[in-house]
Amino acid sequence: MSEANTKKPSRRDFNRGLMRGAGLLAIVGVTAGMGRRMRKDNTVWQLDPDKCVQCGRCATECVLNPSAVKCVHAYDICGYCDLCAGYHQPSAKVTDTAAENQLCPTAAIKRTYIEDPYYEYAIEESLCVGCGKCVKGCGAFGNGSLFLQVRHDRCVNCNDCSIARACPANAFRRVSAEQPYILKGQSGEARA
Amino acid sequence: MRFGKIIFIVLLLSCIGISVFAVDRFPRPEFDSGHVLPKITTPGARADVMGYVDIALLIVALALASYLSLKARSRRGLRLLGIFSLLYFGFFRKGCICSVGAVQNIMLALFDSHYAIPLGGLAFFVLPLVFALFFGRAFCAGVCPLGAIQDVVVLKPIRIPRPLGLLLGTIPYVYLGVAVLFAATGVGFIICRFDPFVAFFRFGGSFAMLVFGGLLLAAGIFVARPYCRFLCPYGVLLGWLSRFSKFSVTTTPDDCIQCRLCENACPFDAIDEPTPETAPEPRAKGIRRLAITLMVMPICILLGGWIGGRLNLPLSYYDLRVQTAARIQQEEEGTATGQTFETEHFRNTGELTNNLLRESADRQNKLQLGGWILGGFIGLVFCSRFLGLSVRRTSKDYGPNSATCLSCGRCFLSCPKEHERLKKLRGGGGAS
Ligand code: SF4
Numbered sequence: 001m002s003e004a005n006t007k008k009p010s011r012r013d014f015n016r017g018l019m020r021g022a023g024l025l026a027i028v029g030v031t032a033g034m035g036r037r038m039r040k041d042n043t044v045w046q047l048d049p050d051k052c053v054q055c056g057r058c059a060t061e062c063v064l065n066p067s068a069v070k071c072v073h074a075y076d077i078c079g080y081c082d083l084c085a086g087y088h089q090p091s092a093k094v095t096d097t098a099a100e101n102q103l104c105p106t107a108a109i110k111r112t113y114i115e116d117p118y119y120e121y122a123i124e125e126s127l128c129v130g131c132g133k134c135v136k137g138c139g140a141f142g143n144g145s146l147f148l149q150v151r152h153d154r155c156v157n158c159n160d161c162s163i164a165r166a167c168p169a170n171a172f173r174r175v176s177a178e179q180p181y182i183l184k185g186q187s188g189e190a191r192a
Numbered sequence: 193m194r195f196g197k198i199i200f201i202v203l204l205l206s207c208i209g210i211s212v213f214a215v216d217r218f219p220r221p222e223f224d225s226g227h228v229l230p231k232i233t234t235p236g237a238r239a240d241v242m243g244y245v246d247i248a249l250l251i252v253a254l255a256l257a258s259y260l261s262l263k264a265r266s267r268r269g270l271r272l273l274g275i276f277s278l279l280y281f282g283f284f285r286k287g288c289i290c291s292v293g294a295v296q297n298i299m300l301a302l303f304d305s306h307y308a309i310p311l312g313g314l315a316f317f318v319l320p321l322v323f324a325l326f327f328g329r330a331f332c333a334g335v336c337p338l339g340a341i342q343d344v345v346v347l348k349p350i351r352i353p354r355p356l357g358l359l360l361g362t363i364p365y366v367y368l369g370v371a372v373l374f375a376a377t378g379v380g381f382i383i384c385r386f387d388p389f390v391a392f393f394r395f396g397g398s399f400a401m402l403v404f405g406g407l408l409l410a411a412g413i414f415v416a417r418p419y420c421r422f423l424c425p426y427g428v429l430l431g432w433l434s435r436f437s438k439f440s441v442t443t444t445p446d447d448c449i450q451c452r453l454c455e456n457a458c459p460f461d462a463i464d465e466p467t468p469e470t471a472p473e474p475r476a477k478g479i480r481r482l483a484i485t486l487m488v489m490p491i492c493i494l495l496g497g498w499i500g501g502r503l504n505l506p507l508s509y510y511d512l513r514v515q516t517a518a519r520i521q522q523e524e525e526g527t528a529t530g531q532t533f534e535t536e537h538f539r540n541t542g543e544l545t546n547n548l549l550r551e552s553a554d555r556q557n558k559l560q561l562g563g564w565i566l567g568g569f570i571g572l573v574f575c576s577r578f579l580g581l582s583v584r585r586t587s588k589d590y591g592p593n594s595a596t597c598l599s600c601g602r603c604f605l606s607c608p609k610e611h612e613r614l615k616k617l618r619g620g621g622g623a624s
């Protein structure tokens with residue numbers, strides 16, 4: 001170590017010490033300044049479903065493949081329609097489960113019969129790629145109960161979310177890790 | 193039945209214009225069968241306590257790297273530590289958050305009152321700097337995952353001609369300056385966006401970044417740790433502080449015997465030769481040098497600032513909001529026809545165009561002011577690097593430059609004195 005080798009403190013060592021003090025002061029200054037601008041909880045990225053226009057970039061811009069953004073369903077505002085505008089192609093003649101009649105490119109929406117005339121739609125997240133096609137359909141012709149969210153069991157919480165940088169609707173923002181979702185429906189009302 | 197209703201609604205909507213946000217077009221059903229609505233699942237984010245684990249591991253790793261590079265003088269230990277850091281901070285934590293990028297969080301927190309920095313971000317920024325102030329670049333030696341991934345491919349390092357090294361060595365200053373400017377004005381985090389290795393840590397990323405990272409690693413076989421030396425913006429800060437560190441790595445554990453065996457041992461060209469004994473500069477000459485310096489320096493800074501202040505347009509082009517605003521304006525004035533992806537979807541949001549234009553103008557103003565400061569800073573850096581204004585170093589021995597040495601420990605075994613020390617250690621162990 002350099003210190004061990006020098007016999008007597010030279011002027012150079014003194015200058016070094018001085019500069020070290022200045023450096024330490026700068027670090028302490030920054031830390032103290034940050035102290036007031038600090039938060040205890042961590043932050044994560046989330047998209048505001050009210051701003052999202054389903055442009056499709058959530059599926060393509062995420063660093064993960066498939067994207068960490070998935071469609072979620074607010075069951076409490078769903079109309080349980082037989083002809084679901086999120087599930088069926090607009091051109092679909094019959095409201096069956098044939099793949100060519102489905103809007104979702106990966107057939108990630110599962111529908112179950114509840115009772116006449118109601119069906120329930122659930123998203124199989126391992127299949128969903130977050131393209132937002134169903135969200136668009138449901139928002140335009142249905143109750144708007146399907147919406148996109150960053151799913152935090154998948155998201156790696158990039159320091160700078162690449163979707164946020166590419167979102168034309170400016171829908172992404174940092175939220176507290178303790179309340180990491182911006183939901184629609186009843187469960188969403190609690191958030192405000 | 194439902195089908196008819198849909199047709200009716202669609203017809204109705206096409207008359208009044210479709211709103212994406214409309215809800216309650218259909219009544220919510222009352223189930224006779226007593227069906228219970230499922231709840232939305234909300235899988236949680238990574239627990240905060242894990243953030244504390246990260247910070248604790250960072251401290252332990254920094255302390256260990258300091259010990260291994262200064263006291264134990266163990267290259268093997270440093271290599272193992274580097275591999276651990278690569279696995280944990282790199283592959284397991286997927287590279288986020290890292291110290292190299294954390295400077296941007298600091299800047300954003302300073303200038304954006306809506307952003308508060310999480311403890312982890314602050315700790316990852318500050319701790320390596322504090323260690324650099326006392327123990328040299330211990331962080332680079334075996335803690336930084338970006339450094340560690342490059343360190344494993346250093347196989348056939350070649351020497352870089354000194355002028356070229358000096359020239360390339362200015363890139364990190366420019367990079368740091370631009371990154372700080374973009375973070376402070378809220379444009380974005382370019383250090384994260386152009387992190388060449390994070391795509392490897394996540395086993396996926398954009399094709400361009402994978403290629404860039406691959407090329408850097410390939411170049412790194414010959415040009416040891418190219419990102420560290422010619423790009424890393426955090427390395428600038430670490431270098432500033434480690435230049436004055438209390439303890440720094442030395443090639444010899446003892447006195448230098450001028451054998452010159454270590455001359456080529458550093459793959460990063462960080463070992464300085466002894467400066468030749470020269471007669472002290474005559475006083476008059478010294479004063480003249482100082483006068484020239486004092487005259488040239490402000491010119492460099494002003495020139496840099498002037499150029500920087502003019503760069504706000506190309507700089508702001510990087511910002512999506514500014515880009516969209518500019519295009520929308522053109523479309524409305526009729527100088528551009530058709531819509532781009534951004535303008536089309538921006539219009540779908542229903543946000544007021546004026547809003548966007550105001551935000552864009554505001555950001556451009558900030559970038560213009562920031563451009564002046566950035567340019568001045570870069571002018572200062574170039575001036576002091578190329579006009580020989582840096583502090584004149586005097587040293588009688590061979591030894592690592594405390595600012596550029598990455599504390600990797602590769603040079604230790606080139607020193608005959610080190611072999612003596614090891615022999616003594618082993619001998620001592622055998623005798624007892
Ligand atoms: S990028 Fe933005 S607008 Fe596009 S789908 Fe994602 S949140 Fe919606």
Ligand code: SF4
Pocket residue numbers: 045061062063064067068069150154155156157158160161162163164
């Ligand atoms: S933070 Fe990263 S992983 Fe998460 S949604 Fe954004 S880009 Fe994807």
Ligand code: SF4
Pocket residue numbers: 070071103104105106107108109123127128129130131132133134135
């Ligand atoms: S349509 Fe797209 S967003 Fe909707 S479930 Fe399928 S993959 Fe997911």
Ligand code: SF4
Pocket residue numbers: 292331332333336337338339340419420421424425426427430
């Ligand atoms: S120079 Fe930068 S990238 Fe290299 S090890 Fe140091 S902090 Fe990491």
